Amino acid sequence: MSGGTKAVVAVIPKHHPGKKQGMHKHAILRSALDNRQLFTAMAAHNPLCARLAAEAGFDGVWGSGFELAASYAVPDANILPMSMHLEMMRAIAAAVAVVVMEDKTFPKDTSLRAGGRQELVSIETFQGKIGAAIDACQDSNLVIIARVEALIAGLGQGDALRRAYAYQDAAANAILIHSRQKTPAEILSFIDAWKGRIPLVLVPTAYPQLTKSAIAESGKVGIVIYGNYAIRAAVGVMRRVFGHIRRDGGIYGVGKPPYRPSAIS
Numbered sequence: 001m002s003g004g005t006k007a008v009v010a011v012i013p014k015h016h017p018g019k020k021q022g023m024h025k026h027a028i029l030r031s032a033l034d035n036r037q038l039f040t041a042m043a044a045h046n047p048l049c050a051r052l053a054a055e056a057g058f059d060g061v062w063g064s065g066f067e068l069a070a071s072y073a074v075p076d077a078n079i080l081p082m083s084m085h086l087e088m089m090r091a092i093a094a095a096v097a098v099v100v101m102e103d104k105t106f107p108k109d110t111s112l113r114a115g116g117r118q119e120l121v122s123i124e125t126f127q128g129k130i131g132a133a134i135d136a137c138q139d140s141n142l143v144i145i146a147r148v149e150a151l152i153a154g155l156g157q158g159d160a161l162r163r164a165y166a167y168q169d170a171a172a173n174a175i176l177i178h179s180r181q182k183t184p185a186e187i188l189s190f191i192d193a194w195k196g197r198i199p200l201v202l203v204p205t206a207y208p209q210l211t212k213s214a215i216a217e218s219g220k221v222g223i224v225i226y227g228n229y230a231i232r233a234a235v236g237v238m239r240r241v242f243g244h245i246r247r248d249g250g251i252y253g254v255g256k257p258p259y260r261p262s263a264i265s
Contacts, residue, residue: 026141029060029097033143033174033199033222038215041225045071049230050092060097060223063089066110067231078107098223100176100201101129102147103163118153123163127170134171145201145223146172151179157190168196174222176201184210191218203227 032039041060042053045067053061066076068088074080089096102108103126105119121129126146133144146167150160164175177200179186184207194200199222204210215221241254 026095026097026139026143029143030141030173032059036199036219036222038212038221039223040212041223042230043067043225043227044092044230045088047091053230058226061092062225062227063092063096064227064231066228070228070231070235076110097141098143098145099133100145100147101126101133102149102176103167104149118149120149120153120155120163123166126163127166130167130170130172143173144171145174145176146170147176147178147201149178151177151181151186151190157186157193160190161193164194165196168198172198174199174201176203176223178203180206183207191220194220199223201225 029039031037039059041062042049042056042058043062043064043066044050044053045064049067050061063085065080065085068085069076069080072080103120103123105121130144130146137144146164148160148163148167150156150163160177164177167175175194175196175198177187177190177194179190181187184204187202187204187207187210191200200220201223202210202215202221203225204215205227212224215224244254245251
């Protein structure tokens, strides 16, 4: 059994270059990928996060299993039932534009966990899962992304490329290549080596030096996902506010609008 699925909800602010009058959200994302227009998604775990991401101008929202798990104070290790993830997605939007499938065994450890269990299913098994997802799809514009965890598992670029090409052959629409290296060198090497016909997807959580403009220059990346920042921001601010109230014995300075983060730093 593979490690599970996640979803990207197409929010599509009005400025998005792929948007046309009357175009369905799924079709907008598909058009952006086909035309190599870089699509940016912010992670979210509830409707408020999703609304704020849309207000900020992101093109889509990544329904984050990590953020959902963190909001329940448990590790991202398939502890919460899939039904909770589905309920989160229903709360965020009526429909999703992307389904992301990763080639780990179930249950999984989060990719960035030091010393975590990173076991992958066979290429043939995962090709079958991609095929089953495509056969079950009722919307021709729904995008299926295959998430390759070979670099995370320490199997090297060669194995990562073999898996990516095999998943492309199984009719995946894009390849999410993941790395936990602290610099973008490993990812840039993979991008340079990738000669496939479908776009790549990046999650630059571990290597924040890689900017949107640098990613776009490759011409090979279709989606960049900013993972976990909603929950990080929320936790950081709550800690500072709670600490401020405990130190001062009250809410003066944090309870009056406008809210000033500098007042509690």
